Amino acid sequence: MEALSLLQFTFDTVLGVTLLWLAWRALASENLFKGIVLFIAFGLLMALAWVRLDALDVALAEAAIGAGLTGALLLVALTRLDSKQVTDKADNKIDEAEVDGPR
Amino acid sequence: MDPDNNNSTLFRYLLIAVLITMTAGLVYALLSLPLLASGLSFQVTQNLQLSGVENPVTAVLLNFRAYDTFLEMGVLLLALLAVWSLGTLPKQRETAPGEVLNSLSGLLIPILVLMASYLLWVGASAPGGAFQAGSVLAAAGVLLILTGWQLNEKLQGLPLRFALVAGLSIFMAVGVVLMLFGRRFLEYPPSVAAALILLIEAAATVSIGITLVALFSGGRPESEQQ
Amino acid sequence: MSAVFVYSLVGIGLFNLGLYALIIYPHLLRKILAVNIMGSGVFLVLVALAGRTASGVPDPVPHAMVITGIVVAVSATALALVLMLRVSAATGQPELPEEK
Numbered sequence: 001m002e003a004l005s006l007l008q009f010t011f012d013t014v015l016g017v018t019l020l021w022l023a024w025r026a027l028a029s030e031n032l033f034k035g036i037v038l039f040i041a042f043g044l045l046m047a048l049a050w051v052r053l054d055a056l057d058v059a060l061a062e063a064a065i066g067a068g069l070t071g072a073l074l075l076v077a078l079t080r081l082d083s084k085q086v087t088d089k090a091d092n093k094i095d096e097a098e099v100d101g102p103r
Numbered sequence: 104m105d106p107d108n109n110n111s112t113l114f115r116y117l118l119i120a121v122l123i124t125m126t127a128g129l130v131y132a133l134l135s136l137p138l139l140a141s142g143l144s145f146q147v148t149q150n151l152q153l154s155g156v157e158n159p160v161t162a163v164l165l166n167f168r169a170y171d172t173f174l175e176m177g178v179l180l181l182a183l184l185a186v187w188s189l190g191t192l193p194k195q196r197e198t199a200p201g202e203v204l205n206s207l208s209g210l211l212i213p214i215l216v217l218m219a220s221y222l223l224w225v226g227a228s229a230p231g232g233a234f235q236a237g238s239v240l241a242a243a244g245v246l247l248i249l250t251g252w253q254l255n256e257k258l259q260g261l262p263l264r265f266a267l268v269a270g271l272s273i274f275m276a277v278g279v280v281l282m283l284f285g286r287r288f289l290e291y292p293p294s295v296a297a298a299l300i301l302l303i304e305a306a307a308t309v310s311i312g313i314t315l316v317a318l319f320s321g322g323r324p325e326s327e328q329q
Numbered sequence: 330m331s332a333v334f335v336y337s338l339v340g341i342g343l344f345n346l347g348l349y350a351l352i353i354y355p356h357l358l359r360k361i362l363a364v365n366i367m368g369s370g371v372f373l374v375l376v377a378l379a380g381r382t383a384s385g386v387p388d389p390v391p392h393a394m395v396i397t398g399i400v401v402a403v404s405a406t407a408l409a410l411v412l413m414l415r416v417s418a419a420t421g422q423p424e425l426p427e428e429k
């Protein structure tokens with residue numbers, strides 16, 4: 001049993017170091033798209049960490065919401081950000097009229 | 104990589120020093136915690152058969168701390184309200200989805216819906232439950248939107264809003280009805296607890312799925328008439 | 330038991346990494362990424378410390394809190410992203426304006 005717990009400890013340490021390294025690379029990436037993709041990978045490895053900690057419900061929720069949905073949200077926002085930087089105040093004026101409208 | 108020239112190197116080194124001190128303090132606090140601490144697990148296992156489900160996490164989420172889950176539905180709705188108040192749906196680009204996306208989503212979406220129903224049902228005895236099922240439904244909805252699907256005009260007004268508030272309202276309705284029967288708010292009698300939890304979870308799954316998809320869309324739907 | 334130790338340290342590391350990135354980078358999308366990573370670090374510490382029970386079955390109350398936390402974090406991220414798009418549309422760049 002000693003070998004099994006040593007193996008588990010090694011796996012946990014490798015997973016932990018990979019999580020930290022992925023997080024650093026995602027935040028410090030020169031390209032935002034790369035950073036978001038690394039963040040999705042980080043979320044999937046977090047789901048693995050939850051499984052190691054016997055938190056299976058949390059693992060399901062993290063894989064679906066934390067990795068999948070947050071990643072999709074960030075990618076769509078990045079696309080809209082890049083396309084909006086081409087248009088300027090003209091787009092903004094239309095939006096403001098909508099917001100300050102009869103509602 | 105250099106972030107910006109606004110932050111001088113002195114500021115960055117000072118920040119790193121402060122953060123290292125904070126990390127050291129947190130690690131010290133962590134290491135001085137007791138090695139064994141049962142928390143509330145003993146109380147949960149003792150009262151598990153009164154809760155109506157066998158999965159302890161579902162029991163905590165939907166029975167023992169049901170009020171927290173109720174308020175969480177409110178938080179989701181509040182975030183959606185805030186997103187809707189900031190603007191209308193962004194214009195979708197008129198490109199056709201590729202072959203891979205089309206065929207894959209045709210295959211995956213029914214499977215995802217099936218998986219969501221399974222997760223909802225099995226949440227009573229195994230890992231699963233309303234949040235997991237709702238997020239899988241949201242994944243199916245996001246796939247739908249990415250293929251260029253748009254909600255039918257007739258369904259964008261009142262039916263959409265009914266579906267969004269279904270989880271919160273059924274939660275509140277169950278709680279109030281229980282109060283009318285003489286119990287406290289959200290205090291389930293053990294005989295009907297399982298059925299009530301399943302009812303609340305079903306409504307919550309639909310609500311969570313649709314709310315997350317609406318948050319992904321990023322704006323309120325256009326309506327022709329005010 | 331060693332899993333508890335390893336993952337809670339990793340959680341503390343993630344929190345501080347995210348805090349550093351939150352302060353240093355001016356781009357709003359990076360700040361949102363940093364806040365998400367800080368949140369993941371906190372969740373790791375919570376769930377790791379929940380595994381310290383004597384019976385081996387982890388304490389389910391922190392699990393429930395973290396599930397709630399994940400859902401709240403995604404809705405806050407969605408709102409923050411829409412706000413970032415509005416700031417970018419209003420000022421032309423996705424960074425907070427410098428004080429004069």
